[in-house]
Amino acid sequence: MPLRSRPLKFRLLASVALAALLALPVAACKTTGDDTTGSIGADATPRSEAEWRQSLEASGARYRANPDDPAAAMAYARGLRATDQRAQAVAVLEQASIRNPTNMPLLGAYGRALAESGDLNQALEVLGRAHTPDNPDWRVLNAQGAVLDQLGRHPEAQRHYSSALKIVPDEPSVLSNLGLSYLLMKDLPRAEVTLRRALAQPNADPKVRQNLALVVGLRGRFDDAEKIAREGLSDAEASANVGYLRQMLAQQKDWKKTGAKPFVPQPNPGG
Secondary structure (H helix, E strand, O other): OOHHHOOOOOOOHHHHOOEEOOOOOOOOOOOOOOOOOOOOOOOOOOOOHHHHHHHHHHHHHHHHHOOOOHHHHHHHHHHHHHOOOHHHHHHHHHHHHHHOOOOHHHHHHHHHHHHHOOOHHHHHHHHHOOOEOOEOOHHHHHHHHHHHHHOOOHHHHHHHHHHHHHHOOOOHHHHHHHHHHHHHOOOHHHHHHHHHHHHOOOOOOHHHHHHHHHHHHHOOOHHHHHHHHHOOOOHHHHHHHHHHHHHHHHHHHHHHHHOOOOEEOOOOOOO
């Protein structure tokens, strides 16, 4: 199946926001909304697009009733982002942050929304105000690392991930981003070790397995890569996942011939 016709809801490699190196914004929290990089809001997490839209109606009503409430703004923005209304989510969080300039969770949500929309430099500035050196937030550190990776500042990004891991050792969302950071630097051995460590955690996102399969394939171990790509999926999803993996690896040969930069997943700043 061509990439452009593959549904966004498939939990496959295509859903990891594969993009030209540093060319597109980071992956969105579109359909599940339960990424471990930090989601905002007190509501139970919706699981489908229909549930997201139903939740959006309720959170929108709460926000319109009290736009000065940071929690209401964050819940509404989260629903907007999940339904691909990213610009409106940024606008909601921008106004909320103007009304609540010292609310750090709100600033963190605003910074992540900016990163998701591709406004990386402003995202980095806002995220820098979302915690303090004496009281660091691992979710913000993780988001800052993801933005720095998008800007090509990989050593700085890795220092942020390392700082986050000092607070939450073995947190899979941080390890996943760190592994992708090594991939962006073409350090495939360290990328594989790190992604395997992330996958070993009980709450690892399925995308970690997909990214690990890609790295193992890029290292030339195609049978191992296909085995990794199949695990934990239905027969239909496994076949599609492996097919896409083969397509990616076949394209890698062309990239080596032409000198074009490869397509890789980008670190995720979180929901």
